[in-house]
Amino acid sequence: MQTLREVIAAYKARGKAVGHFNFSDSNQLKAIALAAKEARVPVIAGLSEGEREFFPIAHARALVNEYQKQNIQMYLNADHTYSLEKVQQAIDAGVDSVVVDGAKLPFDQNVELLKHCVEFARKSGRDVVMEGELGYIGQSSKQLTSLPEGVTEANLTTKEDAQKFAAATGIDCFAPAVGNVHGMLVNAPEPRLHPDRVKEIAEAAKIPLVLHGASGNTEEDIKACINAGVTIVHINTELRVTYRDALRHALAVEEETTPYKFLTPAVDAMRHFLVEKMELFAD
Numbered sequence: 581m582q583t584l585r586e587v588i589a590a591y592k593a594r595g596k597a598v599g600h601f602n603f604s605d606s607n608q609l610k611a612i613a614l615a616a617k618e619a620r621v622p623v624i625a626g627l628s629e630g631e632r633e634f635f636p637i638a639h640a641r642a643l644v645n646e647y648q649k650q651n652i653q654m655y656l657n658a659d660h661t662y663s664l665e666k667v668q669q670a671i672d673a674g675v676d677s678v679v680v681d682g683a684k685l686p687f688d689q690n691v692e693l694l695k696h697c698v699e700f701a702r703k704s705g706r707d708v709v710m711e712g713e714l715g716y717i718g719q720s721s722k723q724l725t726s727l728p729e730g731v732t733e734a735n736l737t738t739k740e741d742a743q744k745f746a747a748a749t750g751i752d753c754f755a756p757a758v759g760n761v762h763g764m765l766v767n768a769p770e771p772r773l774h775p776d777r778v779k780e781i782a783e784a785a786k787i788p789l790v791l792h793g794a795s796g797n798t799e800e801d802i803k804a805c806i807n808a809g810v811t812i813v814h815i816n817t818e819l820r821v822t823y824r825d826a827l828r829h830a831l832a833v834e835e836e837t838t839p840y841k842f843l844t845p846a847v848d849a850m851r852h853f854l855v856e857k858m859e860l861f862a863d
Contacts, residue, residue, distance in 0.1 A: 581648060584655040584676045584709050587622045588753065592788045592811045597861040600624040600790075601854060602659060602816035604631045606643060608823060611847045613647040613654055615854035621862045623652075624677070624812065626659035629666060637673035659814075667697045677709035679755070679790075687741070690714065694749040711790060714745050715757025736777055739784035746785040753812065755790040756781050758805065773797055775804035782809025790814065795821075799860055806861065813861050822853045 582590070591598050603609045603625055616623040627640055637658065644656045657677045658670035667678050680697045682690035694712045701708040715737035737756035746754055758781070759773040773791075782789050788811035794802055795818035802813060826849035830842040 581651075581653060582622070583707055584624070585707055585752065587653070587655070588709065588788050588811055591862075595807060596863070597791075597806045597811055597813045598622055598624055599854070599858045599861050600626050600657060600659075600812050600814045601819055601857075602626045602628060602631060602814075603640075604635055604820075606635075606639075607843055607847050608819065608850060609640065609643055611823075611850035611854060613650075613652050614847070614851045615858055616654055617650070617652050618851070619855050619858040619862070621653070621858050622655065623858065624655045624657050626657040626679075626814070626816075628660040628816075629662060632658070632670075637670060637675060641674045664693065664696050664700065668700055671701055671704050671706065671708055674706075675708065677711065677753075679711045679713070680751075681713050683713040683715060683757075687714075687745070691745065691748045694751060698750045709752045710750075711753040711755060712745065712749050712751040713755040713792070714741060736774065737781060739777075739780040742781040743784040746787055751787065753788045753790050754781070754785050755792050758791070773801040773805050775801070775808040778805045778808035778810060788812065795819075802860065803863075813857075815857060819850060819853065822850050826850070 587598060601612050601623065603612060609625055612623055612625050625644065627635060627637060640656055644654050647654050655676040656674070657679065658667070658675045659679045660681045661667050661670060661678055662681055667680060670678055678697070678701065680694050682693045685693065690712070698710045701710050715735060735757060737758065742754065742756055758777045778789060789809050790812040791802070791805055791810045792814045794813050794815055806813070823846055826846040827842065830845040836842045
């Protein structure tokens, strides 16, 4: 099976994007695996720091290994990791990639954190894809009634900062702020993405770009960003909402007590949602 680094390079060359989907339990992970098998595409499954407090990386690694034995091209990412210590723990636990989130830090502190994390990854003896973020897009994965404080068009990542950031840190992938936001707005349209800014940043940074917070954005905006240089697209909140709503519906149908009978419809709903996203990103 290809390494994640090889998959990212191939998708970048083809102008397509790999889907990254977060999970909090084995049901979400199963849905991700089934969808990747159905769509016949590689997929990245991610655990943020909060998610892996509930679902340990070691458990996830064992399950991902089993799915890989079934010829499902799945990779494990330590999403939104805020310290060198947590990065080290994730790499030692066997992740394929790490997102180092210093987006709320001043530029120089963000760079310093990433340099130490990248150095550890390179010395680990494992091929770990390292990603950095620049430009604050919020930290929530909830349904929101308004944009998080500090998320504004004035704070979009510039091509100058992107070039400087990528060169100084040695990262493999770069997640800029281009109108995206973590979480998903309710009763309000999502902010428009800026594919023109994506194109500028892609040309300046010269490494694969990652679109975080793509829940709720239109297919047109996401595809425009992929065409402009995005190689990985992150979805979390939208998948959580799909899971929650399907589970509520299944539980409301009858007084079922057998978990797999009310969980199966929820897994099916997530699988259907995920296949649509995977096919959109890889089209």
